[in-house]
Amino acid sequence: MGDSHIVEKFDVMLNELQEGMLITAYSGFGPKYVLIDQKMCQFVRHNFKDCKLVVARREKEIKIQSSELQEGDTIVKIYDFPPHLAKLAKVNPQLVKALKYRDIIQFDVKHKAHLADDSRRDLQQIIQLVNQSTKQPTAKQSRRLEAIRETNELIRKVNESVKVRKDVTDSVEYAMDNARRGHNDISDIRRYVNKITEDVSADALAAIASIKASDQTYAHCVDVGVIFQNVYNLILEETGKSSAFQSQNESILSAFLHDFGKSQIPKDLLDSTVRFERDSKEMRVMMAHPFYGAKLLKEMGMPDSIVNMAHYHHVKQDISMLSSYPSGCSYDKVSFETRLLSIVDAYQALVGRRKYKRSWSPPATMRYIEALSGVEYDYEVWLKFLKIMGMFPKGSLVELSNHSIGFVVSVPLNDGDPQRPIIAVVRNEYGEDLEHHELVDLHESLDISIIRDLDNQEVFGSNALDVFMGIEVS
Numbered sequence: 502m503g504d505s506h507i508v509e510k511f512d513v514m515l516n517e518l519q520e521g522m523l524i525t526a527y528s529g530f531g532p533k534y535v536l537i538d539q540k541m542c543q544f545v546r547h548n549f550k551d552c553k554l555v556v557a558r559r560e561k562e563i564k565i566q567s568s569e570l571q572e573g574d575t576i577v578k579i580y581d582f583p584p585h586l587a588k589l590a591k592v593n594p595q596l597v598k599a600l601k602y603r604d605i606i607q608f609d610v611k612h613k614a615h616l617a618d619d620s621r622r623d624l625q626q627i628i629q630l631v632n633q634s635t636k637q638p639t640a641k642q643s644r645r646l647e648a649i650r651e652t653n654e655l656i657r658k659v660n661e662s663v664k665v666r667k668d669v670t671d672s673v674e675y676a677m678d679n680a681r682r683g684h685n686d687i688s689d690i691r692r693y694v695n696k697i698t699e700d701v702s703a704d705a706l707a708a709i710a711s712i713k714a715s716d717q718t719y720a721h722c723v724d725v726g727v728i729f730q731n732v733y734n735l736i737l738e739e740t741g742k743s744s745a746f747q748s749q750n751e752s753i754l755s756a757f758l759h760d761f762g763k764s765q766i767p768k769d770l771l772d773s774t775v776r777f778e779r780d781s782k783e784m785r786v787m788m789a790h791p792f793y794g795a796k797l798l799k800e801m802g803m804p805d806s807i808v809n810m811a812h813y814h815h816v817k818q819d820i821s822m823l824s825s826y827p828s829g830c831s832y833d834k835v836s837f838e839t840r841l842l843s844i845v846d847a848y849q850a851l852v853g854r855r856k857y858k859r860s861w862s863p864p865a866t867m868r869y870i871e872a873l874s875g876v877e878y879d880y881e882v883w884l885k886f887l888k889i890m891g892m893f894p895k896g897s898l899v900e901l902s903n904h905s906i907g908f909v910v911s912v913p914l915n916d917g918d919p920q921r922p923i924i925a926v927v928r929n930e931y932g933e934d935l936e937h938h939e940l941v942d943l944h945e946s947l948d949i950s951i952i953r954d955l956d957n958q959e960v961f962g963s964n965a966l967d968v969f970m971g972i973e974v975s
């Protein structure tokens with residue numbers, strides 16, 4: 502039998518922890534544990550329930566129960582982990598990672614005497630996990646670094662784009678109100694279209710559109726516009742197909758204006774919280790918006806490519822369907838761009854919250870549209886849309902098999918498995934919201950998978966976009 506003699510060590514640093522050690526106290530902390538704020542106070546009380554603490558309070562060190570922690574205390578030591586928190590004491594790579602996120606850096610430990618010799622290899626592995634290797638990165642590491650860079654870049658762009666989305670939504674509303682009064686002026690929208698194509702990322706705006714519910718006609722137009730622009734550009738890039746539009750600006754404008762005919766529908770009907778029956782008078786009025794849109798845009802001298810989108814975006818491949826209108830219109834008249842727009846339109850309408858229904862998660866929406874493609878939507882166009890959006894579009898909130906929760910930040914391209922995107926984990930398996938977010942590349946981490954998609958509003962309420970915008974990975 503090996504030596505069962507127990508060794509105790511104090512002030513062991515994070516990168517000296519080894520599997521097989523038992524932590525008896527957390528004894529060194531990062532700066533956010535100094536003069537703690539209310540959030541940190543709650544975090545410690547909650548996560549270290551029934552532990553003992555040494556804190557500095559009014560320049561005196563005192564021993565307290567975690568429940569007695571107060572704002573303004575400085576945490577010196579957390580110890581005496583009760584049995585239900587045993588997982589916070591047993592050293593394993595996952596705990597080491599969690600401690601690193603939490604900025605807990607020093608420990609008192611105990612272990613069996615022979616540990617140091619037996620688990621030198623474990624030690625090396627853990628150190629590697631914790632500290633970024635200084636050696637030349639492997640292909641896997643390069644992929645990871647690239648994913649980190651891309652994620653932080655996406656989040657930065659999302660932060661920049663939020664205000665533009667609001668401004669452009671206001672300008673769409675303004676233009677439609679003007680059109681309602683018989684005055685067609687879209688110069689303001691044009692100005693924002695320029696801004697979007699020049700300064701703002703349609704990719705970032707499209708991610709916002711998948712997270713933030715847009716409960717009104719105007720934001721719907723903007724969200725459809727940016728998703729359309731983003732997907733259409735990538736399709737052109739990939740297929741070498743030439744654009745039906747004269748410029749990038751025109752293609753985004755066309756999608757912004759697809760529901761412009763709604764400016765001829767009374768506002769109380771547009772803003773109604775009631776869902777209209779298919780054959781009601783109200784529904785018939787609503788179903789005239791493609792006709793009005795085409796008429797208005799023609800009068801404004803818009804090219805056929807734009808008019809086609811306003812006119813035919815509700816025509817289904819199976820034109821005998823009641824939901825296909827204008828009725829009797831042949832599907833041959835519907836351009837490729839309009840067919841794509843109708844998919845984007847359906848995607849956004851389902852993901853965006855309406856007053857009379859809950860919003861759908863992006864993956865549930867993708868599955869729904871997939872089921873209808875070939876009947877309502879052009880199957881070939883759907884495949885192109887799917888290839889770019891992925892089954893889990895950027896911004897989808899999902900639960901992983903290890904019960905952590907995160908947002909999709911990157912979609913597998915080309916031959917990547919569409920079920921295995923890159924996730925930024927924002928809440929760990931213990932239900933704690935993370936401040937430093939972990940990137941999980943499901944292409945690499947084959948032991949983890951997505952087990953369900955979540956409604957971001959249900960999980961984070963109206964803060965979902967803020968949580969997404971706060972993502973920071975390193």
Ligand SMILES: [Fe+2]
Nearest residue numbers: 759760814815
């Ligand atoms: Fe429409």
Ligand SMILES: [Fe+2]
Nearest residue numbers: 725759760846
């Ligand atoms: Fe629409």
